[in-house]
Amino acid sequence: MDKLIGRDKEHAELERCLNSDRSELVIVYGRRRIGKTFLIEEFFDREFDFKYVGAHGMTTRRQLNNFLNVLNSYSGKKFSHLSNWDEAFYALEEYLSSLPADRKRIVFIDEMPWMDSGKSIFVSALENFWNGWAMSQRNIMLIATVYATSWMKYKIVANKGGLHARVTCNLHLSPFTLNETERYLATRGIEWDRYQLTQTYMVLGGVPFYYSLLDPALSLSQNIDRLFFNEGALLKLEFEELYNALFDNADLYTSIVQLLSEHESGMTSKDIFQSLSSKSSNITKAIKNLERSDMIEKWLQYGNKRRGAVYRLTDFFSLFYFKFLADNLSHDDEWWSNHLDSGNVFDWMGSSFELVCMRHHKQIKSALGIRGMATSLSTWQVKPNKEEGMPGGQIDMIIERADRIIHLCEMKFCMDTYRIKPEYERRLRDRSGLFRELTKTNKTLVHTFITTYGVANGKNRSIVHSEVTMDDLFNS
Structure with missing residues (x-):
């Protein structure tokens, strides 16, 4: 043992x-x-x-x-x-x-x-x-x-x-947390820094078997090329094998996860039904099975406990597959190493870090000192209304506390401290005002930043009420 x-x-x-x-x-x-x-x-x-x-x-x-x-x-x-x-x-x-x-x-x-x-x-x-x-x-x-x-x-x-x-x-059995991932890789002689470990999590998603395939003698980028892009790569065919092993009628399941991979902010069940031609009863069953298998997650919309819930694809391996493998015809054995600094990869890391944070909401609560307090998690999004001149808005993770404080979470993945620009500060203030107006809440709203290395000092930093760093996500 x-x-x-x-x-x-x-x-x-x-x-x-x-x-x-x-x-x-x-x-x-x-x-x-x-x-x-x-x-x-x-x-x-x-x-x-x-x-x-x-x-x-x-x-x-x-x-x-x-x-x-x-x-x-x-x-x-x-x-x-x-x-x-x-x-x-x-x-x-x-x-x-x-x-x-x-x-x-x-x-x-x-x-x-x-x-x-x-x-x-x-x-x-x-x-x-x-x-x-x-x-x-x-x-x-x-x-x-x-x-x-x-x-x-x-x-x-x-x-x-x-x-x-x-x-x-x-x-x-759920996927490993970042803490468990770090401990497991240490037993295999892999002691990358936490920035790289977080990147690894974005690809392999806490699935122990995938981590067992990593070669300690290679860098992270070399390992990703070896597992996904080299000729005969060990995980190149894993996607089809995964869904065919988990589900009968795997085509319906892969259609749902592909659809959700194209909608990072999630989709309601109604949106999913309207986008697929299968019988609604089959779709309902497939959504439930995907949720039970830790492939997707259901998030309630703030202020609406029953209607409007959105489903997100949260299986990191599937997201990586659709982003970089499904339509990749380059036959480049070192594709990842050659595109590591591309905007496409940086955008993916940004959205993936948000999912990493959402999966580690318990660690975030601990870092905020509220793990023992009653809280609820939700998301919020509103589409712009041009006729009424109302802008749209989206908050991926909201933590509402029993003491009438609401954390509006901002999640940023970057190589150093995150610097808030004036236009971004204005956008956050406008968004919190829109949130208060549309939700009719009279609770205290605070902006919580979850970043890799913290928020840089500067005159726009006053928008930050509380901080959580990448190291906090690695706590048990």
Whole structure:
């Protein structure tokens, strides 16, 4: 377990389940490459009473044959044939019954959805195994990893049959934070400065597997070329593999994320429906599944708790793909190194830093000294109205405090201290006035700047009420 970085809550939950006085059904879910299998294998030091890995696209007959071979290797017996999943779980029950009963008997099923192929009756067989035998034993711990959150939602959590309310522990693995990213890379001998680590996060988005591919002997730009732009680059085809592995009807999902990649400020569900030709029920389901998989996030519009919420694409890998890879036909093996100083890349870093800040809103609250205070997060945007002479306005992140203070957050990524120009100060004052007028709020408005190295001194700095720097984002 020494290799585990972060995952403290998950570790504590697994420890609780291992030491409980009842049988435990544990579901570990999250997007592909997030480290579900690694977490379980490290926690149990790869020692299980039974472990089986589901295979993608394999027929039920072949899955059963594989299950039989694995069961025979663990049990030392020779179960001759398994006709269906009912027989498979009966055989597993017979084997587990032969083990010492004075400890938890650990069963690990990796990639469980891939076992549920076609009309395989897998879920009903699992129900019979768990309800008919495992629960009564009080010392079975069944851990299953699930890459497809839609499968977990509709086959397990919302199951109206025997598995309804039987899951005793749900563990959702989210991407690493900046703090966890820094700690993980340090274990691999990569100790870049925090400016570079933040850039790395903009590309790889806290997904542990992607970080494991970085070469400590290369610079950041060389690594990006190696992973994305070199001939045979390791992650050049990852986008299609990612969505095809996560979702059925992957084309609809990629259409939604591509659409959101073109609208950095987000889109309402109504806007998404109007832009796509698929049935609305399919779109609704796809949006929910993308949100559960940490690909997109839903942000409420300030002052409107139900209507007008916007969805943003927040998977950094997908954003990077659409920005620099999807239409890149240059065949330049060092494309990133050759375009590192381009305006296109600087614009991308600016918008990506905003998402980095939004993902680390807890660290921002801590830096402001309000982590323990009740707050709400929202966004705000209004389109210009030429007929009424009203300008438009947008605030990507708003933190509203219980003590009637509202932080209007400005997020700036730059190579040194950020200097506020006179015209920008005027624009901020005009925008806060527009915000107060349209929202009718009488609460105190403060401008909070979140920057890499702070705000430079100058006469326009008076607009800044509070500051958060890049270092604050790296706090645990």
